[in-house]
Amino acid sequence: MPDLSHGTADDAAAVNAIRSSVMRLSRRLKRQRVDESLSPTEMSVLGTLALCGSATPGELARKEHVQPPSMTRIVALLEAKGLVRLEPHPDDRRQKVVSPTEQAETMLEDARRKRNAWLASLAEGLDEDEWAVLRAAAPVLEKLAHL
Amino acid sequence: MPDLSHGTADDAAAVNAIRSSVMRLSRRLKRQRVDESLSPTEMSVLGTLALCGSATPGELARKEHVQPPSMTRIVALLEAKGLVRLEPHPDDRRQKVVSPTEQAETMLEDARRKRNAWLASLAEGLDEDEWAVLRAAAPVLEKLAHL
DNA sequence: TATTGTTATACTCTATAACTATA
DNA sequence: TATAGTTATAGAGTATAACAATA
Numbered sequence: 506m507p508d509l510s511h512g513t514a515d516d517a518a519a520v521n522a523i524r525s526s527v528m529r530l531s532r533r534l535k536r537q538r539v540d541e542s543l544s545p546t547e548m549s550v551l552g553t554l555a556l557c558g559s560a561t562p563g564e565l566a567r568k569e570h571v572q573p574p575s576m577t578r579i580v581a582l583l584e585a586k587g588l589v590r591l592e593p594h595p596d597d598r599r600q601k602v603v604s605p606t607e608q609a610e611t612m613l614e615d616a617r618r619k620r621n622a623w624l625a626s627l628a629e630g631l632d633e634d635e636w637a638v639l640r641a642a643a644p645v646l647e648k649l650a651h652l
Numbered sequence: 653m654p655d656l657s658h659g660t661a662d663d664a665a666a667v668n669a670i671r672s673s674v675m676r677l678s679r680r681l682k683r684q685r686v687d688e689s690l691s692p693t694e695m696s697v698l699g700t701l702a703l704c705g706s707a708t709p710g711e712l713a714r715k716e717h718v719q720p721p722s723m724t725r726i727v728a729l730l731e732a733k734g735l736v737r738l739e740p741h742p743d744d745r746r747q748k749v750v751s752p753t754e755q756a757e758t759m760l761e762d763a764r765r766k767r768n769a770w771l772a773s774l775a776e777g778l779d780e781d782e783w784a785v786l787r788a789a790a791p792v793l794e795k796l797a798h799l
Numbered sequence: 800t801a802t803t804g805t806t807a808t809a810c811t812c813t814a815t816a817a818c819t820a821t822a
Numbered sequence: 823t824a825t826a827g828t829t830a831t832a833g834a835g836t837a838t839a840a841c842a843a844t845a
Contacts, residue, residue, distance in 0.1 A: 515787055520767050522790040524681060525699055528692040529797040531678035532813085533717055534671060535834090544835070545675040552672055563803060570680050575836050577805055599803040599844045620671070621664050630799040635792045636663070642789030643666040643673075645782045650676040652777040679836085682811090691812075710826060722813050724828055746821045746826045 539616040539623075542586065546571065547579055548616065551588060551609050559604040561594065568651075588612060686763040686770075689733065693718065694726055695763065698735060698756050706751040708741065715798075735759060 534545055543551075546569060553568055554560060560568070566576035580603055583589035588609040594600035631639070681692055690698075693716060700715055701707065707715070713723035727750055730736040735756040741747035778786070 516783070517764055517768050519787045519790040520770075521699065521764070522794045523786065524692070524767070525696045526790075526793040526797040527674050527677045527681060528696055529717055530674045530793075532693075533797075534674060535813090545671070546679075546835080549672045549675055552668070561803085562805095570676055571835095572837060573804065574806080574838080578835085594803095597803080597845075601804080617664055617668070620667050623667075627796065627799055631792070631796065635795065638785075638789050638792050639670065639796070640662060640666045642785050642793075643669040645778065645785050646673040646677075646789075647669045648778065648782065649774065649786070650673040650680075652774055682836090693812080708826080709828095718812095719814055720827065721815080721829080725812085741826095744822075744826080748827075 539619040540612060543612075543616075544579075547583055550576075550579055550583065551605060551613060554589070554603065554605040555610070555613055559602050561600045561602060563600070565603065583609075686766040687759060690759075691726075694730055697723075697726055697730065698752060698760060701736070701750065701752040702757070702760055706749050708747045708749060710747070712750065717797075730756075 531545070538545070539548065549569055550565055553565065562576045562580055563573060565571075565580070566573045569576070571579070580589060580591070584591055588606055590604050590606055592602045592604070594602055678692070685692070686695065696716055697712055700712065709723050709727055710720060712718075712727070713720045716723065718726070727736060727738070731738055735753055737751050737753055739749045739751070741749055
């Protein structure tokens with residue numbers, strides 16, 4: 506009886522809800538910045554670099570689903586803030602290598618604390634079961650965003 | 653042993669993943685428009701109107717987490733596209749009532765079909781269990797976006 | 800000739816501040 | 823005096839197109 510294939514009415518409703526929720530949340534996230542001087546994409550790039558260690562601008566652009574010129578600007582802003590270091594690529598002189606600075610580590614740690622505060626304020630509106638669902642969905646959303 | 657209160661390391665990691673996924677997905681959603689001439693917020697407003705039947709610009713602004721002047725512009729664009737009708741408020745001559753047209757209904761139906769196609773293409777990268785998690789999370793995300 | 804990254808430019812979306820009309 | 827909506831303006835973030843350097 507339960508139709509588990511994709512493309513059911515349930516799936517369509519879920520996609521609809523996810524799309525509109527993502528847009529609304531993204532608008533609020535843009536304003537509720539953990540660091541007033543850092544845009545969400547800049548934060549996301551730092552998060553990516555914290556995981557990868559380092560990457561080229563082109564790799565970052567692909568990972569963040571942003572066009573190369575946009576990443577050029579983002580990397581330049583991060584460098585100006587002392588959060589990122591640019592070095593020449595060892596094998597290819599066209600490319601560059603972007604790495605996070607220690608200041609970025611510190612900042613990310615601080616950002617995590619502030620996010621927890623934001624989380625706590627939102628948590629008042631969700632019960633335990635709902636949070637359990639969200640915790641389980643977080644990695645899937647992450648995978649979806651990377652597909 | 654399991655700490656079920658908010659503010660645990662698990663919660664922080666989940667919030668982190670949700671935040672960055674939401675931002676990445678929102679960027680992609682902005683481009684992968686179901687209707688080329690409609691922004692994500694315009695789509696969201698039409699979805700809201702389809703549920704509520706009608707609303708004032710102020711109500712819509714609050715629901716979409718957008719400032720009143722932004723909603724003025726959005727409503728004007730939707731009206732220009734014939735997707736929304738504006739009428740005077742019966743009790744208060746300062747307010748207006750925004751309602752969706754039949755054309756909006758048709759458009760939303762068409763949009764749903766296109767979203768299903770996008771869903772199907774993404775579905776190839778997720779397994780059944782992951783989709784089940786997302787389906788369960790969709791209403792919670794929706795609630796979160798409205799808090 | 801193809802690819803990486805940059806520069807120059809324009810566009811979309813949203814916000815803030817100031818204003819009008821009504822309550 | 824307070825509220826709903828609008829107008830005018832500015833800003834943030836991203837894209838596209840054209841270009842430079844290197845492969």
